Amino acid sequence: MSVDVPATSSPSSPPSDRPRPVSIVPPGATIGILGGGQLGRMTALAARHMGYRVATLDPVPDAPCAQVADHRFTAHLDDAIAARRLAAVCDVVTYEFENVAAPVAAALEEAALVRPSSRVLAVSQDRVREKETFAALGLPVAPFRPVTSWPELEASVGVVGYPCLLKTATGGYDGKGQRWLHGPDDLSTAWEWATSHGSGCGDRGKGESARRFILEARVPFVRELSVIVARNPQGETAVYPVAENIHRRGILHVSIVPARVSAGVASRAQEFAVRLAHGLDAVGVLGLELFLTGDEVLYVNEFAPRPHNSGHYTIEACVTSQFQQHVRTVCGLPVGSTALLRPAVMVNLLGQHMSRMQASLGRLLRVEGVHLHVYGKSEARRDRKMGHVTIIAESVEEALEGAQQVWDLVRAPDDPPHVA
Ligand SMILES: Nc1ncnc2c1ncn2[C@@H]1O[C@H](COP(=O)(O)OP(=O)(O)OP(=O)(O)O)[C@@H](O)[C@H]1O
Ligand SMILES: [Mg+2]
Structure with a gap:
């Protein structure tokens, strides 16, 4: 179920964009998601809120997204036949994981509406192409x-x-x-x-x-930042507040929003994300990761053509979550407001945090402004992303205090005592 309507030009469209017919996928239709992880699960839940049905493809039958989907296909993500079976019951197909084989996505495009395109996926999958694309768009890279x-x-x-x-x-x-x-x-x-x-x-x-x-x-960064941007097929964009990210052992640990950076840095980072989305002709949500040096120079590191871990805070802290935004944009609907309702801190829950989280639920859920998300993965392996907690508050400082209370309850013996 999709209808072609002429696109209207929007204030955020680049001037070269000519109105062109765009396929709109209305509520009631089915969205296919390649990949069955937590990003797919949260996208599927947002889609269901809006009255869509969801089909998912993942090698694990009980994957987080499969648990909340209407149709489940169990096969490897580079199984082109399984992907076609999924597409056959869908009005639009998207991804929750950028390592879906690009040739599979390209083949699907011949039979189905695939958003974002396999070309965008292919750029994101190859760090060399990705960096060359950034450079060609005038985005600063190391x-x-x-x-x-x-x-x-x-x-x-x-x-x-x-x-x-x-x-x-x-x-x-x-x-x-x-x-x-x-x-x-x-x-x-x-x-x-x-x-x-x-x-x-x-x-x-x-x-x-x-x-x-x-x-x-090596970029001698003082902060790692990220920006989520959404773009629909009509070329309309919406950009979120900048998140400040802390990684531990290479894994995202905490996101703090708004990032503690100057207004100039924040607007430059947002402008880079919008320029990338337009430059790629991307459709859907895209997460851009950046480094900030001590003398306020920004470098673009990488992007993901899907909802991003550092954007989970948008579920509670923004008018439109990144997941609803992904649904809106891949379905050709208007982008939603990205306004920040409250400052927020997100803490990832990894495998080693789950038993303590379970044991301290009574206290954890009483932390002011806390929201608990658990992804439904059966095996809590070390460093596996199992869930997250978002604390919203009147200020970043207050949200960080709440995050510290949560961290004191869930952290493993070998974790540093300070949350951030
Ligand atoms: N050029 C660099 N200079 C300094 N640190 C870097 C550089 N590239 C990467 N890092 C560090 O390594 C981390 C992981 O690198 P990067 O984000 O490129 O890869 P990744 O493994 O794909 O991560 P992700 O899980 O975000 O997809 C970065 O968050 C940063 O802390
Ligand atoms: Mg990264």
Whole structure:
């Protein structure tokens, strides 16, 4: 069920955008989600609020999104036949995970409405293409070089300098598939790691073994930031407040909103996200990660063409959540207000936090302004994202106090005592 209507031009459309017919997918229709994780689950729940039906494809039958979907397809994400079966019952297909095989998405596009496009997906899957795209759009990036061989690695450190970071071009997430080089002594061990590593990066990586890497200069950042932006097929955009993110062991730990940065930095970061969304002709929600240095220089690091972990705060703290926004935009509906209702702090709950969380529920749920989200994953493995907590308050300081109370209840023995 989708209807073609002429697009109206909007104030945020770039001037070159001509009105073109756009497929609108109204409530009552079915949204297909490739990937069955927590991002799919929260998207599906937002879709259901709006009267959509949801179909999902994931190798795990009881995956978080499958638990709340109307139709479940159990197959690997690069199973093109299963993806076509899913598309056959859907009016629009989207992703909750950017390592869905781009050729599968491209093949689906011939038979179904796929948003965002497989082209956007392909850019996000390859760090070299991603950085080249940023640079072509005039977005500031740290010096980088593609690396596919030992001579290229040697030549690239000469250009990029130490310290630098060797990352697999594809398949990485949560800091997996990365190796620091601090000086010439690290060069040969880094290459040994690279040649034995390939691009397979854990249970959500694609597991392909092509040896393509990117070498990036280290950005001496003082803050990591992210911006969520939504764009519909008509070219209308909406950008969220900037989040300040703290990672621990490469995994997002806490997001603080609004970020404690100057208004100038915040608006530049938001402008970069909007420019990227337009530049990619992206449809849906997109999360852009950035670094901020001590002298207020911003560097763009990477983006994900889907709702982002650092945007979970939008569920309670914004007029329109990133998940509802994703549904609106992939369905060709108007973007919603991104206004921040209250400052917020989000804390991720990993496998090692779950038993303490369960044991302290009585106290945790009494923390002022707390909202608990649990994703329904059966196995609480260490470092696996199992849920999150968002605390909303009158100020960032108050929200951080609430986050500290939650952290005191859930943190594992080897976690630092301070939440942020
Ligand atoms: N060029 C850099 N300079 C300094 N630190 C970096 C650089 N690149 C990455 N990092 C650090 O490593 C973390 C993970 O890197 P990045 O975000 O590129 O990869 P990822 O594993 O795909 O992460 P995600 O889970 O966000 O997708 C960053 O959040 C940052 O802390
Ligand atoms: Mg990242």
